[in-house]
Amino acid sequence: MFMGVDLQPLWISLQVAFYTTVLLIVLGTPLALWLARIQGMKKAVLEAMVALPLVLPPTVLGFYLLVTLGPGGPIGDLWASFGFAPLTFSMAGLVIGSFLYSLPFAIQPLMNGFEQLGQRPSEVAATLGAGPIDRFFSVTLPLTRRHYLVAATLAFAHTMGEFGVILMIGGNIPGVTQVASIAIYDHVDALEYSQAHVLSAIMLVISLLVLTIIYGVNRRMEARFK
Numbered sequence: 001m002f003m004g005v006d007l008q009p010l011w012i013s014l015q016v017a018f019y020t021t022v023l024l025i026v027l028g029t030p031l032a033l034w035l036a037r038i039q040g041m042k043k044a045v046l047e048a049m050v051a052l053p054l055v056l057p058p059t060v061l062g063f064y065l066l067v068t069l070g071p072g073g074p075i076g077d078l079w080a081s082f083g084f085a086p087l088t089f090s091m092a093g094l095v096i097g098s099f100l101y102s103l104p105f106a107i108q109p110l111m112n113g114f115e116q117l118g119q120r121p122s123e124v125a126a127t128l129g130a131g132p133i134d135r136f137f138s139v140t141l142p143l144t145r146r147h148y149l150v151a152a153t154l155a156f157a158h159t160m161g162e163f164g165v166i167l168m169i170g171g172n173i174p175g176v177t178q179v180a181s182i183a184i185y186d187h188v189d190a191l192e193y194s195q196a197h198v199l200s201a202i203m204l205v206i207s208l209l210v211l212t213i214i215y216g217v218n219r220r221m222e223a224r225f226k
Contacts, residue, residue, distance in 0.1 A: 005198040008175055009183035015091070016166075016179060017159040020098040024106035024155045025148065027099075032110035037119075051104045058101060062168025065097050069169065089171045094179070097169040098159045105154040113147025114140070146218060153214040157207055 035046060053061060069087040070076045079087055087093040121143060125135045141148070163181040170177030172186070180199055187196035 005195045006183075007202075009178045009180045010199065010202060012091075012094075012176075012178065013160050013180040016094045016098055016162075017156045019091075019095045020102060020159045021106075021152050021156045023095065023099050024102060025152055028103070028106045028110060028151070032107050033114055035107070036111045036114035050107050053101045054104050058162070058164025059168055061101060062097060062165040065093075065100070065165070065169045069093060069096065088169055089173060089177055091177070094166055094170045094177055097165040098162055101162060101165045102155045102158045105158045106151040109147045109151040109154065110144070113144035117143050149217055150214060153210055157210045160203065160206065 031050075035043060035050070038046075066088060067073050068075050069079070071080070071086065071088075076087060085092075087096065117140065121139050122135045125139045130138065161181060162179070163185070166177070166179050167182060170179075172178050172182050178186075180203055184196050184199050184203075187193070187199065
């Protein structure tokens, strides 16, 4: 409790944002690398699919996730056949929904970084005997670290503020799937403005700190390369 407000929803939001960001960086890297290398209509279609959450109403994405991952859905039934707990209305479901909804915020900065870098540095490293994994960690990753910072920061901040997708696939279960954005809505709906003010202020400070960090690091890196 902080100033009479339960901070459990904030802790859940932080967990979801952290897990989602890690997955987006790990799984998004090969996808972004591939998208940066391909050309033609295939690239346009795949880029549009990745960017779809930017224009798609969150409730639409949440609805289809609920149908797909829930009982009776293709993935939900397959998941249940292995004896696992349902994905819907769980932390795992929140992370999956957040992963898809925040995908463009991670993929686009990474893809831009790989496109700007080009393949020349990696090709030079290959002529010196470096393997694919070595080339990525010793050449590609250091030269695109700023884009990784942008991707991670945007994905984390965007996930922290999610509402529609979270509500559709996770519901509003206190201590389980009730994130900060939903808790704020509940407080306002119950006319508990003081509690809503506290949670909103904390979210505002977190968002400001995240953006300050990314702009500060970007400026330092730009100054270093001048």
